[in-house]
């Protein structure tokens with residue numbers, strides 16, 4: 001299977017979900033499979049957002065606004081350069097996802113779905129990340145789970161081993 005089968009070029013796939021759901025892990029692998037550019041949305045946060053999360057404070061809508069705009073602009077810029085991308089971004093609220101839909105011309109989402117206890121255990125085992133496990137409850141409180149009206153979103157079960165998850169998501173993307 002070639003990347004062209006999976007991702008009609010140029011396009012963008014946003015890997016969404018709460019902190020610790022495995023977005024970066026899946027995103028990097030998927031970008032390799034698709035032959036797409038990998039972008040970790042955390043790299044586009046204003047420094048004060050990183051500082052705030054590192055202090056254990058949840059972001060607000062206004063904290064997230066410039067970050068979401070930067071991600072949308074980057075994705076669309078790449079599309080205009082004929083470069084496909086896989087971008088990691090929590091995209092927790094429907095409004096955030098709708099804003100991406102309005103600004104990115106060829107977009108699909110992958111929602112990493114899993115339960116609180118599994119994600120918390122993974123965050124506790126993870127080292128060297130600014131986002132601590134104590135932040136997970138606020139992430140779940142903020143998350144507006146995609147519903148069936150969001151037809152451009154593939155949901156994926158994060159309890160699967162990573163190799164299976166990559167294959168499953170790639171197969172779903174390929175199926176259209």
Ligand SMILES: Nc1ncnc2c1ncn2[C@@H]1O[C@H](COP(=O)(O)OP(=O)(O)OP(=O)(O)O)[C@@H](O)[C@H]1O
Nearest residue numbers: 019020021022023024025122126131158160161162
């Ligand atoms: N399918 C999986 N099976 C087992 N462990 C996983 C799986 N996916 C991710 N992990 C592990 O879970 C932890 C969280 O994953 P990762 O850092 O990719 O999440 P994230 O959603 O990008 O987090 P954040 O938004 O906080 O940056 C990591 O230690 C990673 O190795």
Ligand SMILES: O=C(O)[C@H](O)[C@@H](O)[C@H](O)[C@H](O)CO
Nearest residue numbers: 018019042059090091092131
């Ligand atoms: O939207 C948010 O509340 C946050 O920005 C986070 O989700 C982080 O970007 C990231 O996932 C942390 O590691």
